[in-house]
Structure formats: C-alpha cells, structure tokens
Amino acid sequence: MNTFFKNIFQQITASVLFAVLLPFTALIAFILFVILRENPFFLQDRGLTLSKGKVKIIKFKTLESKFTQSRKKNNNIFYKDELSGGVNRFTSLLRRTGFDELPQLINIAKGEMAFVGPRPFMKDDLEIMKSDFSILYNLRNELNCKPGLTGLWQLLGKRENGIYDLLLYDNLYDQSKSFILDIKIIFVTLPYSFFAYNSDSIIKGRRSFFGNVVSKENRAKIRNAVIKFLGIENKEAVMRIKLKSC
Secondary structure (H helix, E strand, O other), rough: OHHHHHHHHHHHHHHHHHHHHHHHHHHHHHHHHHOOOOOOOEEEEEEEOOOOOEEEEEEEEEOOHHHHOOOOOOOOOOOOOOHHOOHHHHHHHHHOOOOOHHHHHHHHOOOOOEEEOOOOHHHHHHHHHHOHHHHHHHHHHHOOOOOEEEOHHHHHHHHHHHHHHHHHHHHHHHHHOOOOHHHHHHHHHEEEEEEEOOOOOOOOOOOOOOOOOOOOHHHHHHHHHHHHHHHHHHHHHHHHHHOOOO
16 A cells, blocks of 8 residues: 555544544543542653654553652663552553553554554663664664554564564564555454553563463464464564574
8 A cells, every 4th residue: 555545544544543432532531530640641752763753652641650750760671660569450451451552543643653563662761772782773773664553563572582572573564564464463453452461561471351461371372373364474584583693
C-alpha cells in the first residue's frame, strides 16, 4: 500500500476507534482519578532515537507521581523494578493489557505514530542506549518507519535479551513491513491485550489475565506459534546472524 494512503487510512481508523472507545477511555480515566487522586493522563517525550521518530506520547498514568519523582536512577532500559511498589491490581492489569496506551490513538490520528512499528523509548533510556550500545543504537537511527503502538518486539521480544532483541525485531519489521504483516501483527496483538499477556518493564514476566506468571514452556509455545503465523521464521534466523556480527 502506498505510504501516503497508508498514513491517511491509519489516521482515519485511529480517529474512528478513539471515538468508539471514548466511553471506555473515560471510564478508565475516572477509575484512575479515584485511585490516584490526580490527573489520570500524562505526556512523555519519546523517540526511536534522540533525533529520529520523536513524539510526545499520551498515556494513562499507572503510577502515583511520588514514585516517579523519587525513584533511583536505573541503567536497565528494559526493567524498572524500583517502580513495582507503585502498581496496584487495576494499574497492573492496564499495563499488561496495554490499555494504558489507548490515548496514543490520538498520536496515530495526528500522524505522529503508526498502529505497527518500533517502540519509542524515553529520552533517558535512549541516552543509555547511545552511550552503552552505540553500534546498535546507530542501526535504530537507520529505521525507515514511524514509532508504533504495537510491533514485533512488543509481541516476540525477550526483555532479558536487552537491546539485541529490540534491534533484531526493529530491523526485521523495517525490512519486511507490508500491509499484510501489519494486519497479522494487529490480529495477534488483540488476544495479547484481552488476556493481559503483554510484556511490561515493571511487572516481570508475561502473565495470564489473573496475574500468574506463564511458564517458560508455554511462553515458548505461544512465541513459536506467533512466529509461524507471521511467516517470519527464516527472516528472523537470517537477521540474528547479521546482528551477531555487529
């Protein structure tokens, strides 16, 4: 699909979805306001790198301000254990379903993001990435796509593998992107959300809807089934070999 028409299609779709989901979004906002006793929304500067794909994302607040303001500096981009005390059952469920990112439909409607694409990171995390993994960081600077609400890394990446897995799936998507692949990724994202199976930086391990950690064996089965459904088995293997030489 032509990039121009793809962007228009996504902007219109995001606008319609936001309107349809507005009552649900308003309900989440109200519950968060009651729980946190503060503005349930926040803006955050993110990007693919410090200079590329920059966007001010809109999210639901899932942590009280006192936790984010007083947290110790953490050089681990993919795990924020120091914030775990600020998550309750409701906000944990929001994070694991990905519903905390519903307001980003506004970013897509404005043309700043796409439904599918590499995950944008906070400025502090990008600075760590650039300082500690400069070669891999520079590869991310070469990506030719917008930041995404969901994507290959969000579905398949292992946080314990760090930036290696991030760049593996970023580059794999960038080189394989198509309308069909996007539809497949969105199709897989839906059950991940409904069953609260999303990976999270604060809540370790992929979990079931009720919060139980899914076994390593079952995670592997799900992951392999997704890779097969997306049709990227061979491309993933080739990309792994390429990245190992970096």
